[in-house]
Amino acid sequence: MAYAESTSTQNNHILRTVEVQKSFVDPVEVEVLKNINIWVDKGEFVSIMGKSGCGKSTLLYILSTMDTNYKGQLFLADRLLTGLSGNELAVVRNEQIGFVFQFHYLLPEFSVLHNVMMPGLKLGKKSREEVEFDAMKQLRLLGVDDQATKKATQISGGQKQRVAIARALINEPKIIMGDEPTGNLDSRNADIVFDIFKELSSELGTSLLVVTHDADFAKRTDRIIEMADGRVIS
């Protein structure tokens, strides 16, 4: 606690962890995350790399506030998120965090446009028309605006991934997290996604934290966090 307070003032960290530790009991207790102390600065594009099974996804679920069952502390823009209620965390996720999954997770019964609008409608800060306008803007940015009226099940994998990114952007979050967001894309589409991310961080000041296995992708980011066996090694 003393450590957390002493370090929480002097920087422009958007996201920061203090001694995060996570174990699964299955059937014996296994520690999958050990003493994780990482941070992401405002506008910084950070990638996480590491061998399969080293705990990258597990860490990302904690950072995205979806997993609350961990030890240690998590700060978002100097606000302690650890210990907040489920409803409070939902608000944080809705307003400040965009999440892109490895598998394009869209709501199959809704149109592409509606999928993108959904978190904006939930936030409720703008009128429906404004949200729709923003959503179209994001879709255009990602080059899938021509698919807007189609059902989410009627577009290709790469298009779905870009729609999912558009959705993550709709509320102009402080940070976007992705778990292998380009894992399912061909290199051309992966490049498009990378360029969009780069643009977001440099032009809008959005922070990015992306898990990837793609070394070329990682090399082009601002900083790489290396993980092995539940620890950060560099």
Add this chain to the structure above:
Amino acid sequence: MSNGVLIQIAKTHLLTRKKQSAIASLGVTFGIGTFIVLVSFMTGLNGLLDGLILNRTPHVRIYNEVKPNPVQPIEKSERFKGSVNMIHSIKPKQELSSVRNSLPMMAVLKKNPLIKGVTPQVSARIFYQSGSVLLNGNAIGIDVLEEDRLFNFKQYIVGANPSDLANNENGIVLGIGVAKKLSLNIGDRVQMLSSTGATFRLKIVGFFQSGLADLDKMQSYVNVKMAQRIAGQGNNFITDISVKLYDIEKAKYMSDQIANTYGVNAIDIKTANAQFETGTSIRNIITYAVSITLLIVAGFGIYNILNMVIYEKMNDIAILKATGFSGSDVKKIFIYQAMFIGIVGGLLGLLLGGVMSYAISKAPFETEAIPTVKTFPVNFDPLFYLIGSVFALITTFFAGYLPAKKASKIDPVDIIRGQ
């Protein structure tokens, strides 16, 4: 704040599986529809039977029972005081079967604020005569218009209005059984022999039909004056006084009070018709038990379908939660779905119930017992429709609540990792 989007999601979920949603709604429709039909019909029937017995029966009947004097002369004698007196073959006192002091008593009772009306009856034994044939019978003298106002006399007469009898001093409403036996018609005259031996020829203005064959074979109605003449008595000869109260619940109290105050015999309707209440309450219990059972079955239908939807929609729930929808938002989405099903099904059920009740109320239903009733009795009380709506909402809410709660607890990490 963002309920609009929740409702929209709920609606989309329902509309993408129209068939299941429709079936779940139909369950509610049948539950509510059946409830409305059952309760309308049953209470209609209760009302009819109430009309049959309760509305036609005096709340308190005052009469004079002919019985031996409980205080025999020997009890009053000083000489035999304290000893055990045995008297055999006690005879009832020689007295008239009329109620004592009936006219002043009626005048006083009419002023009582609890009493809606008081009407006299004069019962006279007679023989109906046709040639040499004599039929045993009973002529009852009534104050026709009061009798109709208080006890629906109209419901027993066929072929005439109460005023036809009231306006004809020499008129008679003849028991329909008697009329059949003697082949008499309205407008004919019937000849009667009184117990004093006098002969009366009265004009038939209508027939009396109670539905009880034995009664219809004996009983006829005339004006009070005529009955007193038949009995050979004066105008204070009154054998029964019928009292109707504003509140039937006060009948017992009133009958006790009258009996004590005037030293007459009085019996209240509850004591006289004790079996009647039981029938009414059993019909009510059956109605509600059947309807609630149907609604619970409908509730299980909703519960089942929502559980299925939630199972299929695990991914969607995970996405919604990951993008900032809270557990309570997810819960609302599914409760809304249940409520949609409940409201649509419930409204259709009210409609179905109303239409079916209407059809039943138009179906022919003829019975000897109630000549004035031609169709099934149905009670269109709006209260039932209100109760039905409340039932529908409550059942669907609970049927939706449990699956919705389960959905709100789904951990998005489990689902995302499971991919």
